[in-house]
Amino acid sequence: MTSDFSYARIIGTGSYLPERRVSNQALAEQLAARGIDTSDEWIVERTGIHYRHFVDEGTSSSDLALQASRRAIEAAGLSPQDIDLIIVATSTPDMVFPSTACILQHKLGITNGCPAFDVQAVCSGFVYALTMANAMIGTGTAKRALVVGAEVFSHLLNFDDRTTCVLFGDGAGAVVLEASEEPGILASALHADGSHVGILCVPGNISGGQVQGLPLLTMDGQAVFKLAVGVLEKAARAVLDKAGLKDSDIDWLVPHQANIRIMQSTARKLKLPMEKVIVTVQDHGNTSAASIPLALDHGVRSGQIQTGQTVLLEGVGGGFTWGAVLLRM
Numbered sequence: 001m002t003s004d005f006s007y008a009r010i011i012g013t014g015s016y017l018p019e020r021r022v023s024n025q026a027l028a029e030q031l032a033a034r035g036i037d038t039s040d041e042w043i044v045e046r047t048g049i050h051y052r053h054f055v056d057e058g059t060s061s062s063d064l065a066l067q068a069s070r071r072a073i074e075a076a077g078l079s080p081q082d083i084d085l086i087i088v089a090t091s092t093p094d095m096v097f098p099s100t101a102c103i104l105q106h107k108l109g110i111t112n113g114c115p116a117f118d119v120q121a122v123c124s125g126f127v128y129a130l131t132m133a134n135a136m137i138g139t140g141t142a143k144r145a146l147v148v149g150a151e152v153f154s155h156l157l158n159f160d161d162r163t164t165c166v167l168f169g170d171g172a173g174a175v176v177l178e179a180s181e182e183p184g185i186l187a188s189a190l191h192a193d194g195s196h197v198g199i200l201c202v203p204g205n206i207s208g209g210q211v212q213g214l215p216l217l218t219m220d221g222q223a224v225f226k227l228a229v230g231v232l233e234k235a236a237r238a239v240l241d242k243a244g245l246k247d248s249d250i251d252w253l254v255p256h257q258a259n260i261r262i263m264q265s266t267a268r269k270l271k272l273p274m275e276k277v278i279v280t281v282q283d284h285g286n287t288s289a290a291s292i293p294l295a296l297d298h299g300v301r302s303g304q305i306q307t308g309q310t311v312l313l314e315g316v317g318g319g320f321t322w323g324a325v326l327l328r329m
């Protein structure tokens with residue numbers, strides 16, 4: 001397949017949060033029953049999180065991805081059969097294999113045989129997936145890509161560890177990216193440093209039908225915080241340089257929604273007022289690969305992000321991985 005157009009542009013966004021919304025107060029009460037002490041005040045002050053959404057038993061990443069994808073495809077004015085590439089960023093796949101993207105393809109009723117695969121880059125997964133879809137559109141491998149971030153992080157949380165279990169939630173976000181005569185995606189920068197594997201990981205796997213190691217999230221929060229604020233500024237500068245733009249050309253920053261203090265620090269370094277930052281962490285906590293498309297969809301549907309504006313997406317997370325995508329809506 002060849003394409004006449006070498007750029008890729010977002011033509012639709014969608015997102016979905018599971019119905020069960022848990023406030024800090026409700027979570028604190030549940031944790032108190034296990035002898036774990038936390039409070040709404042502590043969580044809000046240190047993270048900016050007020051609520052997270054958790055799936056009910058039996059709901060998987062592909063179920064959340066399905067809802068977000070339908071909304072993105074509808075917003076794009078397309079039908080599922082128009083999609084010719086599916087990439088799902090997730091660290092909480094439905095199964096060891098096949099990929100959540102293949103399961104999603106089937107649930108969407110797509111029968112055109114389009115390629116479908118997952119990307120595993122934890123909270124940077126969405127910027128990784130978007131960059132790959134952009135490259136595949138640029139080489140004519142695809143014309144209309146569905147790029148999704150979907151997570152059920154509640155499955156990985158250790159509810160005896162108050163330093164992590166209050167931070168994360170479940171959700172999904174999606175975009176449809178279409179081949180275009182004009183950008184679209186202006187520049188991207190992806191990075192990883194595997195020497196930091198241990199600061200944010202789920203150190204378990206399956207072997208011989210048994211779980212080996214600890215299949216729960218563990219994190220050195222302060223180490224993650226310090227690394228994140230440093231690399232996010234560098235990634236932003238890298239994409240601005242590649243595109244020949246300046247800080248002041250950014251209309252909107254849509255950062256990974258992990259912690260309000262990391263977002264404030266990044267905005268300060270880029271001399272962006274917080275009015276130019278899409279912040280949704282208060283409503284859903286850290287949803288890992290889903291957080292950027294969730295925030296992007298919120299920005300678009302609330303009318304804040306407009307066609308023609310310049311938007312900087314930034315992700316950071318386990319690996320250690322980080323990256324940025326600069327785009328024109």
Ligand SMILES: CC(C)(COP(=O)(O)OP(=O)(O)OC[C@H]1O[C@@H](n2cnc3c(N)ncnc32)[C@H](O)[C@@H]1OP(=O)(O)O)[C@@H](O)C(=O)NCCC(=O)NCCS
Nearest residue numbers: 038039042046123162163166221222224225258259316317
């Ligand atoms: C996790 C994080 C919120 C902790 O905030 P912090 O200001 O660094 O807090 P500290 O780790 O210094 O802990 C301060 C105190 O709060 C306590 N504390 C930790 N979690 C708590 C909770 N949920 N409720 C109440 N107290 C808590 C600690 O035990 C510590 O108590 P101590 O001083 O008696 O030892 C912060 O480090 C962070 O956001 N890191 C980045 C995490 C992240 O974004 N990860 C995902 C990236 S993709």
